[in-house]
Amino acid sequence: MDGPALLLSLRLAAWTLVVLLPLAIVVSRWLAWSRFRGKAWVEGALALPLVLPPTVLGYYLLVSFGAGSPLGDGYRALTGHPLAFSFEGLVLASVIFNIPFAVQPAQRAFESIPADVRHAAACCGLGRLETFVRIELPLAWPGIVSAIVLTFAHTLGEFGVVLMVGGSIPGETRTVAISIYDRVQAMDSAGAGMMSLVLLVITLAAMGVVHATARKPHV
Amino acid sequence: MRTLLAALLAALLAAFFAATPARGAEPPVVAAASDLRFAVEEVAAGFERERGSRVRVTLGSSGNFRHQIAAGAPFEIFMSADEEYVAALHKEGRTLDGGVLYAIGRIVLFAPHGSAVTPDADMASLAAAVREGRVDRIAIANPEHAPYGRAAREALQRRGLWEALKGRLVLGENVSQAAQFASSGGAQAGLFAYSLALSPAVAQRGRYVLLPDTLHAPLRQRMALLAGAGPIAREFYAYLQQPAARAIFRRHGFALPGE
Numbered sequence: 001m002d003g004p005a006l007l008l009s010l011r012l013a014a015w016t017l018v019v020l021l022p023l024a025i026v027v028s029r030w031l032a033w034s035r036f037r038g039k040a041w042v043e044g045a046l047a048l049p050l051v052l053p054p055t056v057l058g059y060y061l062l063v064s065f066g067a068g069s070p071l072g073d074g075y076r077a078l079t080g081h082p083l084a085f086s087f088e089g090l091v092l093a094s095v096i097f098n099i100p101f102a103v104q105p106a107q108r109a110f111e112s113i114p115a116d117v118r119h120a121a122a123c124c125g126l127g128r129l130e131t132f133v134r135i136e137l138p139l140a141w142p143g144i145v146s147a148i149v150l151t152f153a154h155t156l157g158e159f160g161v162v163l164m165v166g167g168s169i170p171g172e173t174r175t176v177a178i179s180i181y182d183r184v185q186a187m188d189s190a191g192a193g194m195m196s197l198v199l200l201v202i203t204l205a206a207m208g209v210v211h212a213t214a215r216k217p218h219v
Numbered sequence: 220m221r222t223l224l225a226a227l228l229a230a231l232l233a234a235f236f237a238a239t240p241a242r243g244a245e246p247p248v249v250a251a252a253s254d255l256r257f258a259v260e261e262v263a264a265g266f267e268r269e270r271g272s273r274v275r276v277t278l279g280s281s282g283n284f285r286h287q288i289a290a291g292a293p294f295e296i297f298m299s300a301d302e303e304y305v306a307a308l309h310k311e312g313r314t315l316d317g318g319v320l321y322a323i324g325r326i327v328l329f330a331p332h333g334s335a336v337t338p339d340a341d342m343a344s345l346a347a348a349v350r351e352g353r354v355d356r357i358a359i360a361n362p363e364h365a366p367y368g369r370a371a372r373e374a375l376q377r378r379g380l381w382e383a384l385k386g387r388l389v390l391g392e393n394v395s396q397a398a399q400f401a402s403s404g405g406a407q408a409g410l411f412a413y414s415l416a417l418s419p420a421v422a423q424r425g426r427y428v429l430l431p432d433t434l435h436a437p438l439r440q441r442m443a444l445l446a447g448a449g450p451i452a453r454e455f456y457a458y459l460q461q462p463a464a465r466a467i468f469r470r471h472g473f474a475l476p477g478e
Contacts, residue, residue: 167277172245182278
């Protein structure tokens, strides 16, 4: 059982949520209620990480993070550390490959809020922020919970992208999924089996939460 | 549901605030070729015991590491299974110097228990099994970027088996994956590093024979300190060349330079 790897995965999932969730709420709310030319393309682009092979995503991220790329060199100039093969690079990659897992459930939830409700809130004299906090967020809550849980579980499970941009550094980029792969290669089936079981249980619990909240939306 | 959620969020926040260790305080990372899996872990353990410092080891194929280092991976020592990769990185200014030859690798022909192949140095049994169609899968490391995969390919070519086997190869991403494929019984035979065949996890799952080193170009394994290596990495690098570390390499089936 690779404890540091599990802790690292949890830390990665937490950071991913901290960065991604606010962005996803803003973007999904905007997508839910606005119509514009090319909206289908924007939605399609945001859904890409769902269907794109992780190696394709990993390749592009590696190219854009690495030495010689504006992003990689800029980050190094700013912080003195490379972005590729670092925890920060992993967080950025994780935010990108989780976009559809966070945006789509939240968008469905915002779409399901009737326009009348929002208009009524405005008529009652609620400001935009107040409407958002007191009306929209509670109504969209089940979708946002789904977004949180799916992003969390998907981050723990992601393998291909993490392997390509991470480089399997213990304590920094060797997540639990990578560690399982490593244990199998070390012919340590006890270790691999134990960690696989932990991931299975966590993921099952996550899916349970998603389905439980989806069934009884609370107002 | 709300309490469950609150608990989940609390756990998240705890993970979020889990102290991120300051950079520079973390042990240096050693990128080591997969054939070193068991040997380098033993050397690192000895280093920690004797010197009280830790290194972190990441294992993979030398070719992948060569590209990761060129892309700026924060490794401090590169232990390659092929000296060409070290030379290329040296030319690009990524290493501190030309490095040191630390071991010479050998390959084995391995067959898991119950396989139609009996390992022999001539690979006669393998040739016969291939002819008679009793072998579907042979594991080697990917010759594109794994030095042990190249050595395996050369050995099969020398024995005139390459063409017949080409369609039956399963390629490991690195040599230890090739060993895992063969020892798990997924493939009926495998050609991989002697150092891995000697590990109990592999040895107990089949039989193997050390192949003559005339069958392939010598696997001259070179290591180097990488640009930006810190004091602990330098100490470990020196430790790797001490008699204690050399004895470990010898025990894991490596020939040592200068012996």
